[in-house]
Amino acid sequence: MIDVSEPRPRPFFLAYRPTLPRTWWMRNRRYAFFGLRELTAIPVGAWLLSLLYELWRVSDGPSGYTPSASPLYIAFSIICFAAAVLHSITWLNLSGVILRIKMGEKDVPPRTVTLANYAQWVVVTVVVAALLIWLGTWR
Amino acid sequence: MEPSRSHGPTRRGALPETITLSVTRYDPRTDNAPHQQEYAIPYRDDMVVLDALNYIKNQVDGTLTFRWSCRMGICGSCGMMVNGTPRLTCGAFLHEFYPRPVTVAPLANFPVIRDLVIDMTDFMQKLRDVKPWIIRDEEKPLEEGVYRQSPAQLEQYRQFSMCINCALCYAACPVYGNDSSFTGPAVIALARRYNLDSRDQGKKERSPAITHGEGIWECTYVGECSVVCPKHVDPAKAIQQTKWDTTLEWAKSLVMPWGSKG
Numbered sequence: 001m002i003d004v005s006e007p008r009p010r011p012f013f014l015a016y017r018p019t020l021p022r023t024w025w026m027r028n029r030r031y032a033f034f035g036l037r038e039l040t041a042i043p044v045g046a047w048l049l050s051l052l053y054e055l056w057r058v059s060d061g062p063s064g065y066t067p068s069a070s071p072l073y074i075a076f077s078i079i080c081f082a083a084a085v086l087h088s089i090t091w092l093n094l095s096g097v098i099l100r101i102k103m104g105e106k107d108v109p110p111r112t113v114t115l116a117n118y119a120q121w122v123v124v125t126v127v128v129a130a131l132l133i134w135l136g137t138w139r
Numbered sequence: 140m141e142p143s144r145s146h147g148p149t150r151r152g153a154l155p156e157t158i159t160l161s162v163t164r165y166d167p168r169t170d171n172a173p174h175q176q177e178y179a180i181p182y183r184d185d186m187v188v189l190d191a192l193n194y195i196k197n198q199v200d201g202t203l204t205f206r207w208s209c210r211m212g213i214c215g216s217c218g219m220m221v222n223g224t225p226r227l228t229c230g231a232f233l234h235e236f237y238p239r240p241v242t243v244a245p246l247a248n249f250p251v252i253r254d255l256v257i258d259m260t261d262f263m264q265k266l267r268d269v270k271p272w273i274i275r276d277e278e279k280p281l282e283e284g285v286y287r288q289s290p291a292q293l294e295q296y297r298q299f300s301m302c303i304n305c306a307l308c309y310a311a312c313p314v315y316g317n318d319s320s321f322t323g324p325a326v327i328a329l330a331r332r333y334n335l336d337s338r339d340q341g342k343k344e345r346s347p348a349i350t351h352g353e354g355i356w357e358c359t360y361v362g363e364c365s366v367v368c369p370k371h372v373d374p375a376k377a378i379q380q381t382k383w384d385t386t387l388e389w390a391k392s393l394v395m396p397w398g399s400k401g
Contacts, residue, residue: 014167015167015250015251015252015258016165016167016170016172016173016250016251017250017251018247018248018249018250018251020248020313020316020317024313024316025313027223028223028224028363030361030362030363030366031313031361031363034359034360034361034362034363038359094360094379097375097376097379097380098376098379098380098382098383099383100380105289105291105292106291106294
């Protein structure tokens with residue numbers, strides 16, 4: 001006879017199910033940095049929107065256009081620039097981890113892939129900057 | 140071991156050094172939620188957290204329940220949260236924490252069956268879904284011998300083959316913690332291990348289990364899975380590489396729909 005007064009084990013599906021607390025990202029620095037990295041998308045997106053707004057302002061022609069020089073806009077731009085740099089660096093650092101380029105039977109070392117991507121970044125930045133400066137002097 | 144280190148009360152002759160362990164207790168018959176219970180036990184600097192738990196079970200409280208087997212970091216069964224970080228308790232030395240107390244809890248993100256024992260059914264199911272074994276279109280007859288592989292071919296997947304299914308990566312993954320339908324780090328890493336094996340032909344068969352909505356694309360690359368992995372498997376790398384390969388294959392199938400072979 002089974003003594004029904006004895007507490008019987010609950011089946012496994014009644015096991016305690018923990019929930020992820022909202023503060024999980026505060027558990028360690030790496031989680032927090034992940035959050036920061038993901039959040040950089042917001043300033044980058046916001047700055048692109050502000051760029052669209054500036055393009056709309058300049059659409060009436062160059063005569064009436066003066067770039068915004070308010071301290072607030074400059075501070076905003078600096079934050080956006082910092083976010084863009086962090087976003088780019090974390091992205092480029094990943095490239096070596098992800099891209100597997102075969103060279104014969106072996107893969108190209110991850111470091112080489114990352115450095116090649118950084119080199120491309122520098123080259124593209126210089127070319128685009130030179131083009132913009134050249135276009136600015138071309139009236 | 141350095142000779143200068145203390146080996147506890149027997150060699151010093153002074154009062155025994157003790158360390159406090161705060162251990163999660165949960166009895167599904169009586170408790171609605173887990174709670175912490177403290178045990179002060181004799182400290183020796185060659186003890187690991189698992190030794191401390193065994194000391195408690197043998198000397199203090201026989202009802203404490205936890206899983207362990209090999210105590211040398213290969214069976215993968217003694218994974219627990221040690222001071223909030225997923226660790227194999229057989230490899231977590233008390234001297235890392237002493238004289239501060241050590242908090243031991245069941246692996247995060249899993250249902251708790253009792254005390255420090257988690258329910259791994261979900262993980263095991265997902266593991267089975269990716270068919271982590273060598274799949275051949277047609278097995279060659281035994282007389283033809285083994286499937287040969289060069290050291291370079293072995294190197295392609297070797298890192299991912301080191302997984303011991305300890306599930307520390309699942310405990311570290313906030314994506315899995317938030318929604319357990321995510322396939323998860325170890326399972327995807329093991330799928331990749333077999334996909335990269337030159338002897339395997341099962342990539343297509345494995346694909347549905349990792350490329351669905353809760354598969355690789357759920358991963359946001361927090362990267363903590365690779366940090367806590369005791370075998371340096373780097374599941375985060377496996378997932379991001381799978382994303383890249385899958386995207387390339389998809390693009391290829393768009394450009395060359397006639398060339399899509401298995």
